[in-house]
Amino acid sequence: MSRFWSPFVKGLVPYVPGEQPKMHKLTKLNTNENPYGPSPKVLAAIQGELGDDLRRYPDPNSDLLKAAIADYHGVDVAQVFVGNGSDEVLAHIFHGLFQHGKPLLFPDITYSFYPVYCGLYGIPYEAIPLDESFQIRVGDYTGMKGGIIFPNPNAPTGSFLPLAEIERLLMVNTETVVVIDEAYVDFGGESAICLVDRFPNLLVTQTLSKSRSLAGLRVGFAVGHPDLIEALERIKNSFNSYPLDRLAQRGAVASFADQAYFEQCQQAVISERDELVKALTALDFEVLPSAANFVFCRHSRRDAAALAADLREDGVIVRHFKQARIEQFLRITIGRPEENAVLLASLQAIL
Numbered sequence: 001m002s003r004f005w006s007p008f009v010k011g012l013v014p015y016v017p018g019e020q021p022k023m024h025k026l027t028k029l030n031t032n033e034n035p036y037g038p039s040p041k042v043l044a045a046i047q048g049e050l051g052d053d054l055r056r057y058p059d060p061n062s063d064l065l066k067a068a069i070a071d072y073h074g075v076d077v078a079q080v081f082v083g084n085g086s087d088e089v090l091a092h093i094f095h096g097l098f099q100h101g102k103p104l105l106f107p108d109i110t111y112s113f114y115p116v117y118c119g120l121y122g123i124p125y126e127a128i129p130l131d132e133s134f135q136i137r138v139g140d141y142t143g144m145k146g147g148i149i150f151p152n153p154n155a156p157t158g159s160f161l162p163l164a165e166i167e168r169l170l171m172v173n174t175e176t177v178v179v180i181d182e183a184y185v186d187f188g189g190e191s192a193i194c195l196v197d198r199f200p201n202l203l204v205t206q207t208l209s210k211s212r213s214l215a216g217l218r219v220g221f222a223v224g225h226p227d228l229i230e231a232l233e234r235i236k237n238s239f240n241s242y243p244l245d246r247l248a249q250r251g252a253v254a255s256f257a258d259q260a261y262f263e264q265c266q267q268a269v270i271s272e273r274d275e276l277v278k279a280l281t282a283l284d285f286e287v288l289p290s291a292a293n294f295v296f297c298r299h300s301r302r303d304a305a306a307l308a309a310d311l312r313e314d315g316v317i318v319r320h321f322k323q324a325r326i327e328q329f330l331r332i333t334i335g336r337p338e339e340n341a342v343l344l345a346s347l348q349a350i351l
């Protein structure tokens with residue numbers, strides 16, 4: 001800490017991302033990336049962008065990408081905002097759309113970036129406890145609030161709320177911005193995008209990092225009422241504006257055009273998840289029902305931190321959170337069949 005740090009910087013509690021090891025020999029099941037590579041059509045499109053045009057700035061508005069997203073989700077282009085990963089989209093939302101004088105509501109066990117953004121942007125917040133089965137209870141999101149946000153499916157639990165519950169939440173929360181973070185929706189959830197025409201205070205965010213295997217490209221987006229989207233554009237353009245680069249725009253557009261590949265990877269992850277749940281259960285893990293590309297589980301006897309450390313020794317990385325109520329859980333990303341087999345063999349040896 002330097003004496004030149006302002007009290008603001010001293011007070012920041014930054015986000016701690018999952019480990020991104022430099023060694024490729026590790027079985028990496030800690031940050032919920034897709035085990036399969038991007039569509040070959042995406043790679044070809046990016047290759048096609050690698051030429052003289054790279055000396056030109058990218059389209060600051062990502063018009064082709066917005067059109068592709070609007071078309072894919074059956075909404076108007078004016079209802080789409082894009083950013084460098086959904087983390088950036090969320091940063092703009094926290095910065096400018098939540099009312100900073102009242103507490104933002106989100107679950108106590110959820111995406112750990114939310115409290116970080118609250119710290120950065122000076123937003124008070126209230127963490128609402130999950131129920132006894134680690135579910136979000138929408139009826140608890142009441143009282144004075146400056147906004148509501150949660151992932152659906154939630155992270156790191158993987159639990160999912162049906163659309164009817166989201167609707168119920170929106171019916172009683174008409175005066176505040178409600179954000180549903182659908183980073184994992186393609187692995188078994190139901191998107192709330194179909195509700196944006198009915199609820200002008202709803203914003204749905206999604207990412208190409210998970211179900212579209214493009215975490216390295218950094219593309220995320222939000223869908224909502226044109227007024228909310230216009231507000232996000234204002235916020236974005238009040239920075240020196242960070243447009244998506246040419247490769248990201250081109251690759252992302254190509255991803256929406258390859259539905260067959262998307263579905264193939266989606267189905268593979270879902271069926272591997274089912275297999276992994278069975279195998280972990282047989283090894284005496286309690287596995288929470290998951291609609292995401294990861295599972296959240298605890299062993300009946302072994303300490304989770306010790307298990308994570310032993311797996312790491314063995315070359316398998318999973319995620320452990322030192323947080324009350326979940327310190328005995330591990331979050332394990334669904335890998336390819338051979339990666340999951342390595343995980344299971346390692347667990348068998350350790351347990």
Ligand code: PMP
Pocket residue numbers: 084085086087088111151155181183206207208209215219220
């Ligand atoms: N929301 C949730 C719930 C996540 O787990 C993540 C990934 N860490 C993100 C948003 C951000 O994803 P990205 O910035 O890669 O789009």
